Amino acid sequence: MTEVPTRTSLRPRRTATTSSNAEGTGGSRTRFSLSRAATSMFKPEKKVGKAPGVLASIRSIIMASWLNLLLVFIPISWAFNFAAKDQHTLVFVFSFLAIIPLAKLLAFATDELSMRVGQTLAGLLNATLGNAYPTHIQIIALTQCQLSVVQSSLIGSILSNLLLVLGMCFFAGGxxxxxxxFGASATQLNSSLLTISVIAVLLPTAFRFSVTAQSDPDSMNDILKASHGVALILLFIYGSYLFFQLYSHATLYGDQSGDVIKSTKYTPRPKKAKHGEPADANGNLAITDAENAQEEEEEEVPQLSLYMTLGLLAVVTVIVAVTAEWLVDSIDGLTSTGKISKEFVGIILLPIVGNAAEHVTAVSVSVKDKLTLSLGVAVGSSIQIALFVIPFIVTLAWIMGKPLTLMFDPFESVALFLAVITVNYVVQDGKSNWLEGMILMCLYIILATTFFFYPGQTSPFTC
Structure with a gap:
């Protein structure tokens, strides 16, 4: 019996990567291409230097920003929450001040993580951690049968990420x-996913206004059943999106994607070349190719080790969730005066506070020309809310016997539709500047001003 050499068994896999239409090697080539695509997103954009030790990492965390001085407000806010529960204003102020340094630390840890795993995966992780707290609050509100608060906070989170966060990223980077x-192809695909979620929200509202109680007495029950079915479809779409982003087309979302337009800085004023320095035809100081190559090959030196980075992400996320919960409880006391409506709290205040960590992360890294990470946090978080959090909450309400549907407030649904359309126009060219960022921020301010005077509508569904 002749033994088959090991080298022969490896030959088809090796030729599958070089030959284009080799017979009998198509399956191997496909598997190898998918494997390369899946691992390419873990490749950082620049070379990463040696990680520091534990003591050096702790020192870097302490000295990360002067905002760490505000960490003293964490125990103060907790103390006021337990000792003086009727002082809602003090609890709100101190909790808000405590979240600011925590958000900065989360941005610092996310930036460190992006050096090692790439901007796409770091943005997905940050969006997931950032949405964990709002989802927790929405589940609590669902158990208390505050259906309008749940729906308005979901819409508000998407509006906050798409308009305020993305606008601040474009403006700060500009x-x-x-x-x-940034990757125009991946961004356009994300816009399509957001459009699908908007359609899922608009259709039940259109159904309600198209069908009268006389023509269909059981129309409300039909909307509830349709919402359950659409929620399951949206969850399937989100699972397919994760497979597409993390495995089959990971290179499309990677830092080295071929359609990413290189960022350009403002043209500096020309400096006159001194004696012995390279000069152009006009006698101005010229930058040599060697200097450009050295700038491109400059490696990034991490300030934290990998384990310290993951530990900082976990600790800060937990503290932010607890502190923000005290803040939300104090907001309920503020709205009892009647000066601020629950609709404004759910659409504007609650998303800004709940997504403060994501806001700081996205804006901080955009200044460092990591716009892929900023889009992963802002747009990626919106997609996660639209395609996962919303259908998950609807499905959970179905299990709990709560009549939560995809029929949102009509005015909120129209505002979401206009926001998605505006963002789609802004990102379609694959480039950004400060004016586009200002446009998105101004649109958010317009919506916030309108929602401040909007009284809201009473939901036809009650527990």
Whole structure:
């Protein structure tokens, strides 16, 4: 019996990567291509230096920002929450001040993580951690049968990420860079996913206004059943999106994607070349190719080790969730005066507070020309809310016997539709500047002003 050499068994896999239409090797080639695509997203954009030790990492966390001085407000806010529960204003102020340094630390840890795993995966992780707290609050509100608060906070989170966070990223990056580039193909696909979620929200509302109680006496029950079915379809779409992003087309979302336009800085004023320095035809100081190559190959030196980075992410996420819960409880006391409506709290205040960590992360890394990470946090978080959190909450309400549907407030649904359309127009060219960021922020301010005077509508569904 002749033994088959090991080298022969490896030959088809090796030729599958070089030959285009080799017979009998198509399956191997496909598996190898998918494997390369799946691992490419873990490749950082620049070379990463040696990680520091434990003591150096702790020192870096302490000295990360002067905002760490505000960490003293964490125990103060907790003390006021337990000792003086009737002082809602003090609890709100101290809790808000405590969340600011925590958000900065979360941005610092996310930036460190992006050096090792790439901007796409870091953005997905940050969006997931950031949405964990709002989802927790929405589940609590669902158990208390506050259906309108749940729905308005979900819409508000998407509006906050798409308009305020993304606008601040474009504006902050546009101050330093004349134009910043990002993956246009992946961004357009994300816009399509958001459009699907908007359709899922608008259709039940259109159904309600198209069918009268006389033509269909059981129309409300039909909307509830349709919402359950659509929620399961949206969950399937989100699972397919994760497979597409993390495995089959990971290179499309990677830092080295071929359609990413290189960012350009503002043209500096020319400096006159001194004696012995390279000069151009006009006698101005010229930058040599060697200097450009050295700038491109400059490696990033991490300030935290990998385990310290993951530990910081976990600890900060837990503290933010607890502190923000005290803040939300104090907001309920503020709305009892009648000066601020629950609709404004759910649409504007609650998402800003709940997503504060994501806001700081996205804006901080956009200044460092990591716009892929910023989009992963802002747009990725919106997709996660639209395609996962909303259908998950609807499905959970179905299990709990709560009549939560995809029929949102009509005015809130129209505002979401206009926001998605505006963002789609802004990102379609694959480039950003400060003016586009200002447009998105101004649209958010317009919506916030309108929602401040909007009284809201009473939901036809009650527990």
């Amino acid at each position: 101050v330093k860079f004349s134009e910043q580039g």
